[in-house]
Amino acid sequence: MSNKYVEMGMRSPVNLTWEVTLACNLRCSHCLSSSGEKACNELTTAEALDLVEQLHTAGVFQVNFGGGEPFIRPDFEEILAACHSHGIMTCISTNGTLFTPELVARLSRNRLVAIQVSMDGAKRETCDAIRGAGVFDAAIAAVKLLAATKIPTSINTVLTAQNADEIPAMHEMASSLGVSLRVSRFRPSGRGADNWESLRPSPAQLLAFSDWLSSSGDVRTGDSFFSLTSQERQGLGLNLCGAAKLTCCVSPTGHMYPCAFLQTDRFEAGDLRQNSFQEIWDGSEIYESFRNLRIHSCEECQRFDQCHGGCPAVAWHLKNDINGGDPECLERCVTSIADNRLAEAA
Amino acid sequence: MKSSQSTESAGFTRMAAAGIKLHPSCRARQERFGLLFYDCRGPRLLFAATGTLIPADFFGTIRRRDEFPAGVSESQKMALNKFVTQLLEKGFLHEQ
Ligand code: SF4
Ligand code: SF4
Numbered sequence: 001m002s003n004k005y006v007e008m009g010m011r012s013p014v015n016l017t018w019e020v021t022l023a024c025n026l027r028c029s030h031c032l033s034s035s036g037e038k039a040c041n042e043l044t045t046a047e048a049l050d051l052v053e054q055l056h057t058a059g060v061f062q063v064n065f066g067g068g069e070p071f072i073r074p075d076f077e078e079i080l081a082a083c084h085s086h087g088i089m090t091c092i093s094t095n096g097t098l099f100t101p102e103l104v105a106r107l108s109r110n111r112l113v114a115i116q117v118s119m120d121g122a123k124r125e126t127c128d129a130i131r132g133a134g135v136f137d138a139a140i141a142a143v144k145l146l147a148a149t150k151i152p153t154s155i156n157t158v159l160t161a162q163n164a165d166e167i168p169a170m171h172e173m174a175s176s177l178g179v180s181l182r183v184s185r186f187r188p189s190g191r192g193a194d195n196w197e198s199l200r201p202s203p204a205q206l207l208a209f210s211d212w213l214s215s216s217g218d219v220r221t222g223d224s225f226f227s228l229t230s231q232e233r234q235g236l237g238l239n240l241c242g243a244a245k246l247t248c249c250v251s252p253t254g255h256m257y258p259c260a261f262l263q264t265d266r267f268e269a270g271d272l273r274q275n276s277f278q279e280i281w282d283g284s285e286i287y288e289s290f291r292n293l294r295i296h297s298c299e300e301c302q303r304f305d306q307c308h309g310g311c312p313a314v315a316w317h318l319k320n321d322i323n324g325g326d327p328e329c330l331e332r333c334v335t336s337i338a339d340n341r342l343a344e345a346a
Numbered sequence: 347m348k349s350s351q352s353t354e355s356a357g358f359t360r361m362a363a364a365g366i367k368l369h370p371s372c373r374a375r376q377e378r379f380g381l382l383f384y385d386c387r388g389p390r391l392l393f394a395a396t397g398t399l400i401p402a403d404f405f406g407t408i409r410r411r412d413e414f415p416a417g418v419s420e421s422q423k424m425a426l427n428k429f430v431t432q433l434l435e436k437g438f439l440h441e442q
Contacts, residue, residue, distance in 0.1 A: 089373070
């Protein structure tokens with residue numbers, strides 16, 4: 001990753017997360033956006049299609065759709081088709097419970113779509129304890145439908161204390177179903193903040209996961225674990241926070257934020273009903289502050305070049321300090337385990 | 347797509363490769379420093395300090411391996427040749 005070029009400023013995001021609705025038929029305990037009921041005043045179809053035009057003009061390469069459950073929006077396939085008509089690649093994060101053979105057949109007609117089905121354990125009881133009864137079976141059925149097509153499909157798992165031991169089994173399960181595994185970081189946002197203490201992986205689990213990841217090159221992690229990744233995985237993805245530099249987030253109501261985990265008033269960069277996408281990307285003071293963000297407290301760290309201070313969203317949610325350095329980075333996990341051992345020995 | 351004539355000899359397959367093109371999983375756009383390449387399979391990025399030497403849509407159509415925009419000098423061609431080799435090795439371009 002050439003930070004020099006990123007620091008020059010991009011004319012638009014490379015990709016962005018667009019949470020198209022807050023409506024969801026599930027109530028997962030780690031949900032980053034506390035999804036459930038549709039938000040008041042979500043973007044209309046016309047507004048959503050206009051946004052797609054703006055993203056095309058801006059040169060955005062990829063839109064990562066999330067929510068809520070995107071397929072609950074009746075016009076979601078229309079929004080997808082508008083992206084595809086402009087060559088914009090799309091990736092849909094879904095709970096998989098609304099999939100039918102007809103929907104999968106329609107989706108598979110296009111080569112620009114990839115799908116991530118969320119699952120939170122290799123065992124039915126682990127997954128359903130987080131996502132709700134019956135979700136494991138429904139998600140597996142969706143993955144099987146998708147695996148029979150050419151749609152690039154992955155199972156997306158949020159690493160929690162409850163499923164940390166099942167990640168290797170999830171990897172095997174994904175392989176046996178003919179799809180890939182993607183592991184995302186649990187961050188204290190939305191219902192995830194309410195359930196943080198019960199779901200957060202321990203430092204020992206994070207370290208064990210980091211070790212496992214280093215020998216599992218085919219497992220994708222997006223930007224989730226660059227603060228934990230070993231040398232072996234450098235070059236497999238981004239190793240810095242891309243918020244406001246390479247990516248951003250659009251909420252169901254058309255508000256823009258640096259990333260999906262920072263959707264609060266404090267971090268609102270603009271409102272698409274007031275300004276254009278490009279105006280907000282170019283002119284937002286919040287975005288400017290993220291582009292100039294320097295995690296000085298981490299600069300002496302031997303791993304600074306590998307993680308650049310980690311995830312500011314986690315630092316914000318846990319320490320109320322966007323500049324504070326990632327409280328769950330590799331170095332801090334090692335230190336925390338060593339401190340605990342010393343305390344136990346004393 | 348690679349040549350579908352899989353029963354042909356390797357020599358034929360080489361001749362059949364008409365040129366190079368941006369991989370369907372990849373995109374390119376102009377930035378201040380030059381071209382930014384994106385590969386959604388990673389996702390991976392490649393930053394190329396090409397300035398305005400090559401338009402972002404240049405590899406959107408099939409190009410000969412030694413084909414460059416008009417007005418490019420011989421020394422620039424040598425640098426661009428290396429650059430194209432790198433794009434091929436990294437999978438941003440593919441042979442057609
Ligand atoms: S995590 Fe996903 S499936 Fe679960 S409640 Fe949130 S949006 Fe719905
Ligand atoms: S703030 Fe954290 S979650 Fe958001 S883009 Fe940066 S690293 Fe990723």
